[in-house]
Amino acid sequence: MTKLTALHSRQIADLLCVPVRYxxxxxxxxxxxxxxxxxxxxxxxxxxxxxxxxxxxxxxxASGGTMHLYSSIAPENWNPYxxxxxxxxxxxxxxxxxxxxxxxxxxxxxxIYVGIETARGKDxxxxxxxxxxxxxxxxxxxQPHRVSKxxxxxxxxxxxxxxxxxxxxxxxxxxxxxxxVCPKGSRVTCLERALIDAVIHPQYNGGLxxxxxxxxxxxxxxxxxxxxxLYDKLDYAYPYWQxxxxxxxxxxxxxxxxxxxxxxxxxxxxxxDHLAKTSWEFNPKWMIHYPKGVL
Numbered sequence: 001m002t003k004l005t006a007l008h009s010r011q012i013a014d015l016l017c018v019p020v021r022y023x024x025x026x027x028x029x030x031x032x033x034x035x036x037x038x039x040x041x042x043x044x045x046x047x048x049x050x051x052x053x054x055x056x057x058x059x060x061x062a063s064g065g066t067m068h069l070y071s072s073i074a075p076e077n078w079n080p081y082x083x084x085x086x087x088x089x090x091x092x093x094x095x096x097x098x099x100x101x102x103x104x105x106x107x108x109x110x111x112i113y114v115g116i117e118t119a120r121g122k123d124x125x126x127x128x129x130x131x132x133x134x135x136x137x138x139x140x141x142x143q144p145h146r147v148s149k150x151x152x153x154x155x156x157x158x159x160x161x162x163x164x165x166x167x168x169x170x171x172x173x174x175x176x177x178x179x180x181v182c183p184k185g186s187r188v189t190c191l192e193r194a195l196i197d198a199v200i201h202p203q204y205n206g207g208l209x210x211x212x213x214x215x216x217x218x219x220x221x222x223x224x225x226x227x228x229x230l231y232d233k234l235d236y237a238y239p240y241w242q243x244x245x246x247x248x249x250x251x252x253x254x255x256x257x258x259x260x261x262x263x264x265x266x267x268x269x270x271x272x273d274h275l276a277k278t279s280w281e282f283n284p285k286w287m288i289h290y291p292k293g294v295l
Contacts (some may be wrong), residue, residue: 002047003037011035012053016072018183019057024051025070059087061161063149080157084112085186086150087152088161091116092172092187095204097161099196101181104218105210112159113204115189119166134269137238141276145203148224161203171196171230191218192227196234199243201287208294219253228263242270246286250295261285 004012007288015028029048030041038044048054054060057075060066069086072076084093095113099105171193182188189197195218198205200242231241241264249257270282272290280289 002051004047004051009051009053012048013072016053016070018082019069019071019073021086021089022068022070024086024089025054037212059083059152060156061149062151065150067152076155078154079183080098080112080154080159081181081186082183083152083154084114084159085158085183085224088114088116091161092169092189093182094189094194095197095201096206097181098189099198099205099214099218101175101179101188102191102194102218102273104194104214105206110157112157113162114159115164117164117166117169132238132268137268137270138276138278140238141271143272143274145201145274146202160204162201167234170233190226190230192222192230195219195222196227196231196240196244200236200240200246202273208291212295215247216251219248219251219256224256224259228259239264239266239268240266242266242286242288243272246272246283246288246290249286 012032013027015032016025020028026041029044033039033044034043036044037049045054053072055071055074057069057078058066059069059073067087069078069083079282081093081097085091091114093101093113095117096105096111097110097113100107100109148160148162150163152161169187172187173190173192175184175186175188178184195215198211198214202211204210205214231244241260245257245260245264248254248260266287268287270286270288272288272294276289276290278289281292282289
């Protein structure tokens, strides 16, 4: 028997209705503890466990890392998007999760993507000094995509953490209202950033065939000025604008394709996807190789 009243139980259950990491759990409960007869943290924590007000779930990543989350709700009822936000509160929803958030797919994805930006020394060193050649690009794009192994499984869902070069969260916005996907207060890539990411990272957005369907639905909705400004600020080493312009033209968005063609000049042959082959179809205007039958 604990010293907690029915009112305490209701208030604590509401306080812990969303999964949190241990440091956040302790912060919340230490602020509440003066309202109870408890003055010792360990005793208070044990009381919560005994009354079934504190549930813990251990999540292990394929890469070997382990994290713990806590809530008053049984783990089998946890919202996977809230879990993703709790695991990495400084991250933001991206890739196929953002595509779903912006209603650009009718499928309900079982994979959730969270982007984490990191400032790596080698990225700062490379910035602005990368010298591209046709051979170097082909060597890079004939390789398979790098795929994150930082994946946590929660029931039927997989939460994938994608490490990104630090770009000051360009094109990331805060979710202001209640949404069926991303919780209020979480962050997600905006529509324009989501479409740019989709072309650059097809492995995290359902593959090329899915990307084409996403672009057909999403491109009519973009703010073109914002789209171009975001692309410029993202400052990619590779000329992904060739992929974007080519797809815009092939899908019938000719004004946007023309605007991109005016902004840039192709200097190298490029590839629409990884596992590239020189035997792919070639578009001389955009200087891009693409798999036969993809369009």
